[in-house]
Amino acid sequence: MIRDVSRSYRRALADTVEHFTGGAYRPSQKEIDDLKAEGCWNNDWEGARELIYRYFERQGSPRSQVPLDYKRLVIFFEERYSGKDWSGYIQDEPLLVDVAYFQTLDQAQIHWGFVSGAPRDSAEYVLKHRLGLAQPLLIAMEDAPGKPDPTGLRMAYRQVTDQETIPAFYVGDTVADMQTVANARKEQATTPWIALGVIPPHVKPEDRQLYGDRLRAAGASAVFERTCDITPAVVAAFLGQLAAHDSNGGQ
Structure with missing residues (x-):
């Protein structure tokens, strides 16, 4: 572990979940930690998608009925994390x-x-x-x-x-x-x-x-x-x- 990603990867993950739930849900650091503790969500794009699905499932919508475009999700995430010419949250990693x-x-x-x-x-x-x-x-x-x-x-x-x-x-x-x-x-x-x-x-x-x-x-x-x-x-x-x-x- 060489960098603190709480204000970069995890911030981008939370932004992505919030965006694709229409601003209704933003996961906390603790919720992201709990997801990571399951051991199968090392990829933050996939982790964001999973939290989005789980949010809609709690609202009574099966994930199969959630119109989520994974490519758009990845683009949104990277716009925040990487930014143009590395100007995104990646700059906020101590x-x-x-x-x-x-x-x-x-x-x-x-x-x-x-x-x-x-x-x-x-x-x-x-x-x-x-x-x-x-x-x-x-x-x-x-x-x-x-x-x-x-x-x-x-x-x-x-x-x-x-x-x-x-x-x-x-x-x-x-x-x-x-x-x-x-x-x-x-x-x-x-x-x-x-x-x-x-x-x-x-x-x-x-x-x-x-x-x-x-x-x-x-x-x-x-x-x-x-x-x-x-x-x-x-x-x-x-x-x-x-x-x-x-x-x-x-x-």
């Missing part, structure tokens, strides 16, 4: 890490990359133009099915190594992220996959424990307050635990 963080990973010889559900152009805009990374490893929306399908994660892994026994850490802030790791274990069991959760900044103090519990229930080995808390020392500690586990015969 970065949660900096180049120095990735330099510390490089110095510790930890390979890193990104598996994103965002379109490649917007993901690269953030990574290259805002964060300042030169040629980051990136698997984007166009490259693989959406999470929790593990294809994108496995593609990123194969770009780093041709082995299958090197431990892989995946850091994310949604249930779908954690489920992606669980699914990767099923498809590539020889790799030690480790899911690390991060609680997004927008989550209120009184809700952070619940949010963290949801990530743990979905498979997170540990939950952190910030991505930058996942230091090389933390990674080394997990690797030490794995080594100890293997030396004890997996007990």
Whole structure:
């Protein structure tokens, strides 16, 4: 998790739901979190569509009778999120890490990359133009099915190594992220996959424990307050635990 999307993606999602319900319903951050907790709405276009359908269902209209044009929905969403020449809400995303963080990973010889559900152009805009990374490893929306399908994660892994026994850490802030790791274990069991959760900044103090519990229930080995808390020392500690586990015969 490298950026706070509460005022960008989530704002665009809420705008989209409000627009296509005729101004009758605007989901709160908590309602969006609850939707994300279901684990199958990593794509915010699809999440917006689902909330629209659910609104009309509560009004007694079956979704099959809701005249919703998905292409128009995507266009509306992107006009707000991306805007013309990246002038949209994407400009309102506070970065949660900096180049120095990735330099510390490089110095510790930890390979890193990104598996994103965002379109490649917007993901690269953030990574290259805002964060300042030169040629980051990136698997984007166009490259693989959406999470929790593990294809994108496995593609990123194969770009780093041709082995299958090197431990892989995946850091994310949604249930779908954690489920992606669980699914990767099923498809590539020889790799030690480790899911690390991060609680997004927008989550209120009184809700952070619940949010963290949801990530743990979905498979997170540990939950952190910030991505930058996942230091090389933390990674080394997990690797030490794995080594100890293997030396004890997996007990």
